[in-house]
Amino acid sequence: MIVVTGAAGFIGSCLVSRLNEANFNHVVVVDNFSVVKKENNLKGKKIKEFVDRDNLFDWLETNYEEVEFIFHLGARTDTTEYNKDVLDLYNLNYSKKIWNACCEYQIPLVYASSAVTYGSGSLGFTDEEATLPLLQPLNPYGESKHDFDKWALAQTAKPFFWAGLKLFNVYGPNEYHKGDMASAVLHAFQQIRDKGSVTLYRSHKPEVADGEQKRDFTYVKDVVEVCYFLMHHRRNSGIYNVGTGQARTFMAVALQTFEALGVAPDIQFVDTPSALHDAYQYLTEAKTNKLRSIGYDKPFYTLEEGIREYVQGYLLEGRYY
Template identity: 65%
Template sequence: MIIVTGAAGFIGSCLISKLNQENFNFIIAVDDFSSPEKERNLTGKRIQERVHREEFFAWLDQNYQEVEFLFHIGARTDTTEFDWQVFEHLNLNYSKTIWQKCIDYQIPLVYASSAATYGLGELGYDDNESLIPQLKPLNPYGESKNEFDIWALEQERKPFFWAGLKFFNVYGPNEYHKERMASVIFHAYNQICQTGEMRLFRSHHPDFRDGEQMRDFVYVKDVVDVCSFLMHHRRNSGIYNLGSGKARTFLDLANNTFRAMGRESQINFVDTPADIRDKYQYYTQANMGKLRSIGYTKHFCTLEEGITDYVQNYLLPGKTL
């Protein structure tokens, strides 16, 4: 059995698809399953059992001998949530219990961290574990992810294999339910469908022209490929960046979305809201050298390749992965 927490969500459901493609069909899907909208993410997938996240630890105590691997993808990911107790329960304490169970039951673990831990990137975007305690996330979500990374590194007892993945700006199928937290590509597609144009934030930084703010956008198919690699590799435990390794501008993103939809670009700029201007990231780019150094050689989708596949094979037909 392979466990996937956050199974009905964006990355978790895409990971189950990847596992099914590799003929792993005894999947334990862990989530709260309270959102009817997310139900379509699991339609057609081969799942052995669904377990509510609040019942999961009791289930694991009874069934651990059959578990081969655990992907802990579930988390509260809303960067606009400021109730620390939510993050303390779901992102910190829940993850600590999973970590302890993986030690007790000898289960290898991959868990989701986040590039939100890097804050404004004052120390760069290198997954150097010695720098992690010095990072300054910009919101409680990023703080919760960084606190768990710090806690994990401090532990004397660790799972025999474990990896934390700092996801950068992930986009792709099955994110439709994320509303404000969905990728810019998803929002671009819907804006273009509804209005024929795309709105981008104006730059308020002297070093960046309008639309030339840059992010590391990584396609979800690449994310789940890396998860699969680590499940088979099971060596070189630690915390790894997971981006494309190439920063691209929002203009690149918008123009490629128009192109994939077969439309002429029509882009308008609006002021970045005043309440987020001082916390706005103008540049992110994952240093992917550490993952490459342990043997991951697969090509990461370019922004052009990822957007074309996402728009033409999933958004236009209304499909999930």
């Protein structure tokens, strides 16, 4: 059996689909299943068992001998969450319990970290672990993810294989439920559909033009492909960036979404909310040489390829992956 936490969410449900495509049908999905808005993400998938996130550790105590791998993708992912108790509960302490269970039961583990741990990017975006303690995330969500990365590296007891994945601005199918936390691509699509234009934040840095803020936009199918690779690789434990390695602008996202829809561009700007100024990342760009060095050689979707497939293959028809 393969366990996926956060399985009803965006990346988790896409991973379940990828596992099913490879005939892994004994998938145990873990989540807070009272959140009805995510129910369509798992519809039609081959699932062995549903386990509520609060019951996972009791379930593992009984079933650990049958568990081949754990993907821990569940988290409190709201980057505007400022309740440290909530973030510690789900992003730090719950993750520690999963880590310790994997050590006790000798289960390999892949867990989701985030590029938000890099903060302003002033120290670059290298996933070399020597630089990790120096990073300074810009918000409590980033701090919670960073705290677990640091804790994991400091442990004497480790799963026989583990990997923490710093995910860079993931977009793609099955994120319909995410609301304000959805990707820039989904927001652009919805704005074009509803009003025929896209609104972007103005830059509040004079050296950066409006709309030229850059992120490493990563298609979700690349993320789950890396997860699938690591499930079989099971060597070279550590923390890895998962991104395209090429930062692109929000302007490019908007223009590519218009193009995928065959609509003439109409882009407007609003001021970035002052509350976001100190926590706003103007650039993220994954250094991917470490992941490549362990044998992952598949090309990542370009922004053009990913947006075209997402818009035309999923969003226009309201499809799920």
